[in-house]
Amino acid sequence: MSSRAAPFIVLVAGEASGDNLGAQLIDALRARLPQARFAGIAGPRMIAAGCEPWERAEELALMGLFEIVPHLPRLLRIRRRLRARVLEQRPDVYIGVDAKEFNLRLAPVIKAHGIPTVQYVSPQVWAWRQGRVRTIGRAVDLILCLLPFEKPFYDAHGVPAVFVGHPLADRIPLHLDPYEARDALGLVRQQICIGLLPGSRRGEVARLAPPFAATVKWLLERRPQLQFIAAPANEPARRILTAALAEAGVAERVRLADGQAQQVMAAADVLLLASGTATLEAALVKRPMVVAYRLGWPTSFLLKTLQLFRAPFFAQPNLLAGRQIVPEYFNRQVRAEVLGPALLAQLERADREQLMQTFTDMHGMLRRDASASAAAAIVALIDDGTECEAHGERRA
CATH class of the missing domain: 3.40.50.2000 (Glycogen Phosphorylase B;)
Incomplete structure (x- = not known):
């Protein structure tokens, strides 16, 4: 000592x-x-x-x-x-x-x-x-x-x-009841729910909030009965996200639950979220997801030109599984006409039970x-x- x-x-x-x-x-x-x-x-x-x-x-x-x-x-x-x-x-x-x-x-x-x-x-x-x-x-x-x-x-x-x-695996229960989470957040129990988590850093939220808001609009035009909830990580993130939702004309359709990311994850049928630790948290909560990653153009140019990125995936569930089990989209792919169909596909995926088992196995490995x-x-x-x-x- x-x-x-x-x-x-x-x-x-x-x-x-x-x-x-x-x-x-x-x-x-x-x-x-x-x-x-x-x-x-x-x-x-x-x-x-x-x-x-x-x-x-x-x-x-x-x-x-x-x-x-x-x-x-x-x-x-x-x-x-x-x-x-x-x-x-x-x-x-x-x-x-x-x-x-x-x-x-x-x-x-x-x-x-x-x-x-x-x-x-x-x-x-x-x-x-x-x-x-x-x-x-x-x-x-x-x-x-x-x-x-x-x-x-x-x-x-x-x-x-x-x-x-991983501390998240220790802290998150093996099962979280979506109905309890919806009750706590004031959501309709039987209505399909999509959760939005655009990140915590200002630059990250600024890059992701507009396409996330556009995706909400795209989905509502096709599935007007959907309900949406977002979990801004902090006050700057809330301001940026609120402005983007207002610009897209969907601010009234997205409930905000500041700082309640895990509760939002538990309430959702599927998540649209920024790449990072939140993707692992979503896997531990056992929810299907669509992962988005956007960098500023200088960093993106350097990574692409010098081929500095060597991993086959960037979403943590995919890295842990060693294969793509959730869709992930980078930079120019992060737009409503890509993210919207991907979210609908996650809602309807036939192998949902298999995905849940994969997430459960990850939870045990990390706990x-x-x-x-x-x-x-x-x-x-x-x-x-x-x-x-x-x-x-x-x-x-």
């Missing part, structure tokens, strides 16, 4: 999903290290769990290769402040909770000063820019993987990694008490670092 009476742990998270993971990890670490102190870049859930916020997690909620450029001066200032504070206070471990681009640029400096470094949530290095695996190996002492196929990839490159399972498993691996790393110090060694 750390030589300190109260181990000091720094965590750095970005956006809502990282904040959720970080809060659960803090609780699991405190169960093992009751006197531990936590600080770093935190969102509201991590702060409520007892993390001292040096900066706010929302400051790191960006995506895309080129879309981040206008924000670089601010991000660099945050990184300089964080680096100085970490090196001055020398925590027992530095944990990057998602926010891969930010954390993996800072981690090598911290590791070089003898502070153990962990990345909780692997970058999609197996999917694109695979050469980064060598850089990652030099930057961190341990990768905590949420998906089972990630560990073998790191093993093959000699990078220490542990598959801990490993992830936060506790991650905490155990981190405590072992701290103990290892303490032993090195006791023998006068310096961690490489």
Whole structure:
């Protein structure tokens, strides 16, 4: 155990999903290290769990290769402040909770000063820019993987990694009643329901809200009896989505349930959603879905031109299944005349029971008490670092 009476742990998270993971990890670490102190870049859930916020997690909620450029001066200032504070206070471990681009640029400096470094949530290095695996190996002492196929990839490159399972699989019940969810959301029990989840980042929502709204209009022109519900992740997402729905003339037909993504998933017969963790959550809720992914044109051009993306799919259910079990659409395909028919096809798919079984199998595979498993691996790393110090060694 750390030589300190109260181990000091720094965590750095970005956006809502990282904040959720970080809060659960803090609780699991405190169960093992009751006197531990936590600080770093935190969102509201991590702060409520007892993390001292040096900066706010929302400051790191960006995506895309080129879309981040206008924000670089601010991000660099945050990184300089964080680096100085970490090196001055020398925590027992530095944990990057998602926010891969930010954390993996800072981690090598911290590791070089003898502070153990962990990345909780692997970058999609197996999917694109695979050469980064060598850089990652030099930057961190341990990768905590949420998906089972990630560990073998790191093993093959000699990078220490542990598959801990996914916290969502631990938290989501094996069965969620759609009628209970519809009652809670004020929806009609017997009326077909389509759920909309256009993401959480502003840029992502701005790119997806207009085609999602156009898809609602397309569907209503053919199935006027459908009911729709959307779950804006935050206030900026709500404003963007509301404007897009109004522009399409369908605002009155879409009920909004702010921040209630899982309830919306449970209520829906089929989902139209942004690519990302939400697709895994939808699979764990056991709902058919249509997945959309749109990037800004500079990032899209670079990915296509340099052939940086290597994975066969981008939707997590498809990656886990090793085949396409839900439809996924990218950039120019993300338009109403594509998404609308795809949603109707999901409503009518003949293999729905088989799909539900596939989702159930995924749930079992990922349910490993992830936060506790991650905490155990981190405590072992701290103990290892303490032993090195006791023998006068310096961690490489």
